[in-house]
Amino acid sequence: MARFPLPSLPSRLIDIEVADTGRRGAPTAVLVNSDGAEVGGLRHPGKTGEVREVSDGGVRWLVGVGAGAAKDWRAAGAALVRAVGADADKPVKxxxxxxxxxxxGEQVGELAMGAWLGGYRYKVSAEGERGSLRTLRLLTPHERAVPAYDEMLRRVRELAEAATLARDLANTPSNIKNPEWLADTALRVTEGLAGVRATAYDEKWLAEQGFGGVLAVGGGSASPPRLIELTYRPRGATKHLLLVGKGITFDTGGLSIKPAAGMHLMRTDMAGGGAVIAALRAIAALRLDVRVTALVPAAENHVSGSSYRPGDVVRHYGGITTEVGNTDAEGRMVLADALVYGIRRFRPDAVVDVATLTGAMKVALGTRIGGLFASEDELAKRVLAAGERAGEAWWRMPLLAEHVEAVHGELADVRQAPGGPGGITAALFLREFVDDVPWAHMDIAGPARAESAYADVVPGATGFAARTLVELAASYA
Incomplete structure (x- = not known):
């Protein structure tokens, strides 16, 4: 176990409250739209996310909200919280x-979302947790709006906590976060939620059940794999959504080892699994009227004498065999087992998998947009609409028929790494394991982590996809 203090998990969010009266002497921020404004002799153009400090009585900051779109309000909330905390010598509570x-009300919710996520900080330090700002008080001139805004903030807070928990899980260093830790943590953070049942299966159970992909990927590590199974089953729910998240707690690439330069980032290679765990927790907390099952196959892809090899043939849960071409294409190996298991055991109405799967998708779409593949237009539209509501951008990618044959194997049923357009062939590989159930694959290799702050994103894990999954579940409720 760790001999130094870890940040709390989930991270503590600042308190945001709504009132119709201010507090005398409290530092105040004024929002400025694209028309601009002048306060205390300072002109602010209203540019989104631009914060200027002034001295005019109680007013201390001018914050630009631009044209007032949802993304503008989120960026404004994030920018304000960062500006308040920028001067460590003069902490503001x-x-x-x-x-x-x-x-x-919607703008209030987006402002709060930006403040909650933009102020996120994860650091393992001897000093423990730090941070000056504790409370954000939103002042409305409409007394009757206060209860409605409070209700809005309760829901938004659950979404923010989902993204925050997903960030926490992905940011946790891998000398702490092995498959057992991830499983234990998933069980802990969902404990006590009404309608939730959580189970973690060990390597013996995985072997008995025939999870060949998970066992192959995890076979090179001293930390054995796990399958995390979370079920939320509210009484009377008629729709059932299956979520599957890649849970590779560290990825060396195995024998097809990765370059050293970027390997330290592979602590976030379970960001898809983290998003799935966090989403189910929020779905249950919101008491959405939809049944949801979440599966996270967790393994560490390491290098040793027991590592799986290029050229191996692996038999997955359900019997399909895969010819291994590259041990660094491990995410699809563990997802394949979990997809078949989840579909055949739970018979869902739709299934969605989430994974930091391919560098090719990062090349295609960059670092701020997730790639979406779907077997049916209706499900694709649901995911895209959910992402729009959540403030997460997705782009639908094609499942090109021209590359289907490349996935079919000669030595085995399918080939794991057939070449060609990497994001597309990876999705086509996964499609071999979903039968005829409506299925969507979300590749978050690009937006799952960030190198610098923008909008409500901070450096490190972003929690991308967690809010989209919650909104997707809500669309079925």
Whole structure:
């Protein structure tokens, strides 16, 4: 176990409250739209996310919200929290924000989301957790709006906590986060939630059941694999959604070893699994009227005498065999087992898998957009709409028929790494394991981590996909 203090998990969010009266002497922020404004002799153009400090009575910051779109409000909330915490020598515990008479509930929610996520910080330090800002007080001139805004914030907070938990899980260093730790943590953070049942299966159970892909990938590590199974079953729910998340707690690439330069980032290679765990927790906390099962096949892809090899043939749960071409294409190996198991055991109405799967998708779409593959248009539209509501961008990619034959194997039923357009062939490989169930594959290799801050994102793990999954589940409720 760790001999140094780890940040709390889930991370603590600042308190955001709504009121119709301010507190005398409390530092105040004023929101400025694209028309601009002048306060205390300082002109602010209203540019989204631009914060300027002034000295005019109680007003200390001017914050630009631009044209007032949802993304503008999120960026403004994030920028304000960062500006408040920028001066460590002058810590500010509480700030109040004047909303103005024309602000609506959705804008309040987006401002709060930005503040919650933009102020996120993960650091393992001898000093423990730090951070000055504790409370953000949103001031509305409409007394009757306060209860409605409070209700809005309760839901938004659950979404923010989902993204925060997903970030925490992915940011945790891999000398702490092995498959057993991830499984134990998933069970702990879902404990006590109504309608939730959590189970973690060990390597003996995986061997008895024939999870050949998970066992092959995890076979080179001293930390054995796990299958995390979380079920949320509210009484009377008629729809059932299966979520499957890649849970590779560290990825060396195995015998097809990765370059050293980027390997330290592979602590986040379970970001898909983290998003799935966090989403189920939020779905249950919100008491959505939809049955959800979440599976996270967790393994560490390491190098040793017991590592799986290029050229091996692996038999997955359900019997399909795979010819291994590259041990660094390990995510699809563990997902294949979990997809077949989840579909055949639980008979869901739809299945969605989430994974930091291919560098090819990062090349194709960059680092701010997730790749979406889907077997049916209706499910694709649901995911895209959910992402729009969540503030996460997705781009639908094609399942090109021209590359289907490349996935079919000669030595085995399918080939794991057939070449060609990597993101597409990986998705086609996974499609071999989903039968005829409506299926979507979300490749988050690009947006799962960030090198610098932008909008409500901070450096490190981003928690991408967690909010989209919650909104997707809500669309079935």
């Amino acid at each position: 509480a700030v109040q924000v004047e909303l103005g008479p024309d602000v609506n």
